[in-house]
Amino acid sequence: MHTLPHANRFPAPATIPSAVATSHPLHLTPFERGILAGDLGPATQLALRIVVRMGKILGARELVPVASSHIDGCLYHGDGGVEFAERLVALGGRVRVPATLNVGALDLLNPARVRASDRRRRMALRLMRAYEALGCAPTWTCAPYQAGHRPAAGEDVAWGESNAVAFANSVLGARTNRYGDFMDICCALAGRAPRTGLHLEEERHATVVVDTGAIARELRGRDVFYPVLGSWLGLAAGERVAAVTGLPATATEDQLKAMGAAAASSGSVGLFHVEGVTPEAPDLETALGGKAPQEVIALAPEALRHVRDRLSTTAAGKIDAVAVGSPHFSMSEFARLEALLDRHLGDERPARRRSSDPHSPDRSSPGAPLAVPFYICTGRSEYRRLKAAGRLRRLEEAGAKIVVDTCVVVTPILPPTDGVLMTNSGKFAHYTPANTGYGVVYGSLEDCVRSAMRGRVTREERLWS
């Protein structure tokens, strides 16, 4: 059975330990059994061994071929992860399906952006290089769907990174569970995933209906609504699949990505439907799979307002930085930001008054239009397009700091203070306090621009009153 001469250097266990006494066996095809026997080499063998063992734990009856993978395991958490990735490389591993890479812990295009010890930098880079050596595309973005990686509706894939999972399932109609570190690369190497959960048609039907009809129509059309809705949804739905009704048919991809990212931060949402908008919800009945929902929730304005308030740890006063771009900023979001800068920077230059503030490390350069650092996290795909279009200079002159390949909550980028960060991202709002030590204020993109100019929280409250 061992057809490759080097297979014996890394002997597999004689039998796959039966991890859980499931009531039914996991059926493998002859091809899959061949992989387990080493037919495709020791790395593929190891990867499929883990996929099969996980499949048994999850109660899968069979494996499903996957068409692509998005891999989250390239973010450095410790040396064990580096050892695993380098082991796969040493075993000759190559992904069997197209695979994109999520953010790493470094900004490779502008290394000084990230503060890290030499050792941490070296290990983080080794991890990233190992994943490249396995054949993954060095996209380094949490929004691969903006970098051309867009699986077709109904296609089974193995994606990691919670926002990307929510987007692939909900907005694109592809089928993936929430694969994380190790499982993502094992699925990509094996080309298989356990056929369970959201790979199954019946598990994709909504069991909860959320009616947003009581929320002001104007708010439902605004960008600032969607991260709050998502954050509420994560808390209310947990890991259940919800169908949301009452959203405008004009809801944009940027709005849905922001909603999914927030829902996957506050809860374990891997899939949601929006009636009349997302591909598996042309109407409510279809989203529910023809069954009655377990629960129908009428979203009350007060409940939404409560969640909006909880996204901030402080609501007024001085801010020390702004960060946008979680998920990574899209080209259309850059266009909106540029329009806001054009509109607001024309009539007000208060930064000149603040530029000498001695308590404000890493302020924008004196005379810069923005009073505090304005971080825009994005992918290198967007960065290159901006550069090619000559749009970077305008942003940088305004005081924007573009962070590429990573973001401000997964690696140390923000100045080391216990300051306050303002953001328009529900995901940043969720992770900022624990991961950076900063307090956080949530507002719209326009709120962020106006606050960055003044160095103080300036929010449009009218929509929420």
Add this chain to the structure above:
Amino acid sequence: MELRGRIVHPGFGGGRVLALARPISFWGGVDPATGAVTDPRHPQHGVGLGGRILAMERTIGSSSSSAVMLELLRNRVAPAGIVVGRPDAILVLGILVAEELGYDTIPVVQVDPGVIPNLAAANGRRATIGEGTIRVE
């Protein structure tokens, strides 16, 4: 006290029982270098998981918890065994990867969720896990 459960990951382990008062996300909640609970909002903030028979109803949070589990095993500050009340795939994945890398691994047993409070009552007592059986002295 003797409890039987489903073997999620085989093995033997012994230590004092540590019943988690609330679920925890290992990523962002447990220090991979020391095994201590780092989530300041968790009631057992500061307690070390190393060498304990960890009993919890379920795991929550990020799938990067698999990576934290691997680091705990690598740094030899992992629990001596884990008892869960609901199926867990995230921590077990870290254990499977550790096994592939040749690290020492730990047993994971799934019991009826109603049994977890019995273990909470045994908090601090010595216990062993083997062949899907948990014995509390």
